[in-house]
Amino acid sequence: MKRILLACSSGMSTSLLVQKMKEAAEKRGIEAEIWAVAQDKAESEMSHADCLLIGPQMRFLKKKLEKTAEANGIPLDIIDPIAYGRIDGEAVLIKALDLIGE
Template identity: 75%
Template sequence: MKRILLACSAGMSTSLLVSKMKEAAQARGVDVEIWAVAQDKAPKDMEKADVLLIGPQMRFMKKKFSKTAEEVGIPLDVIDPMAYGRVDGEAVLNKALELIGD
């Protein structure tokens, strides 16, 4: 099972994206756990994740999260603003799986 963590300002704006990503994964038969947290919870939750995707409104936090991600050995990136705005679960899922190496 792949574990995908999304981080945003308050942990709520990505909830619809999480639902769309789960739908896309289920349609493709991909076994994933996807959840979203607020930025202050992200460092702790990174320990349980295989990848961290950051909401585009928080791209300035990438450098801060990079240190923790490196320590726990997971890749991270900022979610594409177009995919985020369109709530394109398929595109964001593809990016996460690409970063994981699957």
């Protein structure tokens, strides 16, 4: 089971992306728990995830979240703005799997 956490300003703008990622995972036969949270919940939710992807509009949080991520051994990165804008669940899923090492 892959556990992929997305963080954005309110947790709402990524909800459609989460759905598209779940559909892409299902098509690939990958068991995945994918969820989105608001930026203020990212640190507390991180311990339940295999990786964290940050919405491109929240890139300024990367340095702050990196400390917690490193302490927990969780890779994190910023979602590609083009994939985010296109709501390309397949591309973002691939990015997450790459971070996890799959």
